[in-house]
Amino acid sequence: EKRKFQVSLSPIVSFVQKNKDSIKKIIHCIKVGSALVLVSLVYFVDPLCKEVGDDNAMWAIMTVVVIFEFHAGATLGKGFYRGIGTVLGGGLGCLAAILGEQVGGIGNPFIVGVSLFIFGGAATYARLIPNIKKRYDYGVMIFILTFNLVSVSGLREENVMEIARERLMMIVMGFAICICTTLFFFPAWASDEIHNSMVSRFEDLASSIEGCVEEFFRLAGDKENQSVHPIASFRNCISVLNSKAKDESLVNFAKWEPWHGKFGLFHPWEKYQKIGEVLREVAAIILSLKGSLNSSKEPLQALRESIKEPCEAASSSLAWTLRELGESIKKMRRCQSEPFIVPRLKLARQGLSQVMSPFKLGKHDTAEGLAIACFVF
Amino acid sequence: EKRKFQVSLSPIVSFVQKNKDSIKKIIHCIKVGSALVLVSLVYFVDPLCKEVGDDNAMWAIMTVVVIFEFHAGATLGKGFYRGIGTVLGGGLGCLAAILGEQVGGIGNPFIVGVSLFIFGGAATYARLIPNIKKRYDYGVMIFILTFNLVSVSGLREENVMEIARERLMMIVMGFAICICTTLFFFPAWASDEIHNSMVSRFEDLASSIEGCVEEFFRLAGDKENQSVHPIASFRNCISVLNSKAKDESLVNFAKWEPWHGKFGLFHPWEKYQKIGEVLREVAAIILSLKGSLNSSKEPLQALRESIKEPCEAASSSLAWTLRELGESIKKMRRCQSEPFIVPRLKLARQGLSQVMSPFKLGKHDTAEGLAIACFVF
Numbered sequence: 001e002k003r004k005f006q007v008s009l010s011p012i013v014s015f016v017q018k019n020k021d022s023i024k025k026i027i028h029c030i031k032v033g034s035a036l037v038l039v040s041l042v043y044f045v046d047p048l049c050k051e052v053g054d055d056n057a058m059w060a061i062m063t064v065v066v067i068f069e070f071h072a073g074a075t076l077g078k079g080f081y082r083g084i085g086t087v088l089g090g091g092l093g094c095l096a097a098i099l100g101e102q103v104g105g106i107g108n109p110f111i112v113g114v115s116l117f118i119f120g121g122a123a124t125y126a127r128l129i130p131n132i133k134k135r136y137d138y139g140v141m142i143f144i145l146t147f148n149l150v151s152v153s154g155l156r157e158e159n160v161m162e163i164a165r166e167r168l169m170m171i172v173m174g175f176a177i178c179i180c181t182t183l184f185f186f187p188a189w190a191s192d193e194i195h196n197s198m199v200s201r202f203e204d205l206a207s208s209i210e211g212c213v214e215e216f217f218r219l220a221g222d223k224e225n226q227s228v229h230p231i232a233s234f235r236n237c238i239s240v241l242n243s244k245a246k247d248e249s250l251v252n253f254a255k256w257e258p259w260h261g262k263f264g265l266f267h268p269w270e271k272y273q274k275i276g277e278v279l280r281e282v283a284a285i286i287l288s289l290k291g292s293l294n295s296s297k298e299p300l301q302a303l304r305e306s307i308k309e310p311c312e313a314a315s316s317s318l319a320w321t322l323r324e325l326g327e328s329i330k331k332m333r334r335c336q337s338e339p340f341i342v343p344r345l346k347l348a349r350q351g352l353s354q355v356m357s358p359f360k361l362g363k364h365d366t367a368e369g370l371a372i373a374c375f376v377f
Numbered sequence: 378e379k380r381k382f383q384v385s386l387s388p389i390v391s392f393v394q395k396n397k398d399s400i401k402k403i404i405h406c407i408k409v410g411s412a413l414v415l416v417s418l419v420y421f422v423d424p425l426c427k428e429v430g431d432d433n434a435m436w437a438i439m440t441v442v443v444i445f446e447f448h449a450g451a452t453l454g455k456g457f458y459r460g461i462g463t464v465l466g467g468g469l470g471c472l473a474a475i476l477g478e479q480v481g482g483i484g485n486p487f488i489v490g491v492s493l494f495i496f497g498g499a500a501t502y503a504r505l506i507p508n509i510k511k512r513y514d515y516g517v518m519i520f521i522l523t524f525n526l527v528s529v530s531g532l533r534e535e536n537v538m539e540i541a542r543e544r545l546m547m548i549v550m551g552f553a554i555c556i557c558t559t560l561f562f563f564p565a566w567a568s569d570e571i572h573n574s575m576v577s578r579f580e581d582l583a584s585s586i587e588g589c590v591e592e593f594f595r596l597a598g599d600k601e602n603q604s605v606h607p608i609a610s611f612r613n614c615i616s617v618l619n620s621k622a623k624d625e626s627l628v629n630f631a632k633w634e635p636w637h638g639k640f641g642l643f644h645p646w647e648k649y650q651k652i653g654e655v656l657r658e659v660a661a662i663i664l665s666l667k668g669s670l671n672s673s674k675e676p677l678q679a680l681r682e683s684i685k686e687p688c689e690a691a692s693s694s695l696a697w698t699l700r701e702l703g704e705s706i707k708k709m710r711r712c713q714s715e716p717f718i719v720p721r722l723k724l725a726r727q728g729l730s731q732v733m734s735p736f737k738l739g740k741h742d743t744a745e746g747l748a749i750a751c752f753v754f
Contacts, residue, residue, distance in 0.1 A: 025502060025505045026502070028501065028505065029497075029498040029499070029501045029502045029505075030498060032497055032498060032501040033493070033494035033495070033497045033498035033501070034494070036493050036494065036497040036521075036525055037490045037493055037494050037497075040489070040490065040493060040525065040529045058526060058530075061522070061525050061526060061529065062522060062526075065518065065521050065522040065525060066518070066522070070505065112417070113414045113417065116410070116413050116414055116417060117410035117411070117413065117414050118410070120406075120409055120410045120413040121406040121407060121409060121410035122406070124405065124406045124409040124410070125402060125403070125406045128402045128405065128406075128447065141442065141443070144413075144442050145438070145439060145442040145443070148413055148417065148438050148442060149435060149438060149439075152417045152438065153435075241618060241657065241661065242621045242622075242657075244619045244622070245619075245621070245622035280618065280619075283661075284618065284660075284661035
């Protein structure tokens, strides 16, 4: 009986395994949909709505739509900055509105206008500074928006403080709904994603090194199939090269994520960025080998044959090193084969320097240096 | 008299020349400040405000704060997508609200909730598709927001159409203010920025090739100063390598920008992306030379001396080629020295193959191939 059940389930399980990514996406969509319905309950349930005022309830909806991001960390961070921006902007806006009221008459709009110009301009300048833009852009934007709305509505309505309080309450409510849905149902952690992408990047680079060397010597063997492989092997490298922006944002999100799974609260996320940097350099080196594949049209057959063996040995030990390092990062333990790596690479290097091919030597040496640099982790 | 004026002005002019970037930023801040004040005039001027309703005027402010970006193209694009998103979301929201009203009773919130869930989920899924995320993310977000707000307020208020119409009017007003301030006062064109960054990237790569070859042979000469230069020469390369994300967004913005200056309406912006791609590969190749700088600890003095001359010739002709290409892009004319480049590079290559240094040969050949690829432009 049980076995039958398992059989009927197995295609589903394998389907889930295969389409992990799209299932994650669909779960995210369902989560967003439910959060939207939840927040709209504020409208559905009458007494609650009357209390907070009709057009303030809008702020809860807006918060959910704007804050809800794919990664849990991104949602938390955005919500936090939104809160800070709202409180700061609302506070300063109230001050400006009250100051304007005290002056009264024509001075009121004048003061509000001037303060708008000054604060708006200053905050906009802050948004243009790269470091602030990277991390606080959203918070600063919300600051400008809230400051503007609060100070200006002070011109027409008496109860500025009341409005500010209610809106803040609605934003907190929207944020709470977001938190509940992101964190408690199938959370999509940015930390998991960056961790896994690092591991798979090691694997990718290892296989491109192998593919590249294989290509180099296969080319010497049979010329006719040469136009099949070359590009495919380098696509991984190019995607590693272009990974900087994505890494940065993922690390920023991961910092916001609470303790979960195998990651502690103070996991060294900056190290991931450093490893990413090193891997990009390795990718650049591998990519430059493409040149040697395309260029050497004249088949220096004899020369190639002579360097074939040590090159293959070197490439395989390099690939092995990269895989070993990737594995150790995956399991988050100190690389166990550490004592074996360095001698093995040294051996490979020796083999290379014996055949005295400055081209190969130059390249492999660096990769070795970089691999050793990875050890710091 | 006139001369005196010129003298008193000259330090200002030189200051402006030096701090072009920060002055652009300050102008942007002033523009944002004035746009905010302008849009707040809606509140200041009473009759206008009464007509559109108090809490709808808020939408104009929100539009200005959210849409106003540094580059004119970004503002235009965001405004356009915001408009589309609002119209679509508002239209569908109205439909959902009307449908719910027709059913009436408990069916009303049910229908609205279900439609929210479906449309919200579908739109969120669209936001996760990379191509849509890259270009339409903002528009889709606005669609969700508007759809939610309109359909939900249909539950409580009768005049949904009226509200939608007024809000749309306010958004258009906010957009109009943004357009006026971005386009008519010192516009910051994304097209100029990407054009100039391409040109300067050619220059950067050329100087890093030169610096790198110089370093290689200086190292052979006097060892003691070796730790001074190496890193500085590669920083440019690394920044070129990491330029993909920025390029993409600038090209996206540039597409939105109307005819201005030397750029026509159908300027081939995609070509900039392609050139950027090629330049990134060249940068990767140059970066890989770093390996050869660090690695060759054993001073193969004799070997180096023998390849010094052709290498230097090759590097200088490569750098010249890159500068020439950069210049031709800057002036937007077909490269005039086209007939000279290929022979010169071929000569350099011949010089290299004579000394039979497979390492150098491999590298320079590719760069040459890439340089020729640049010709398509």
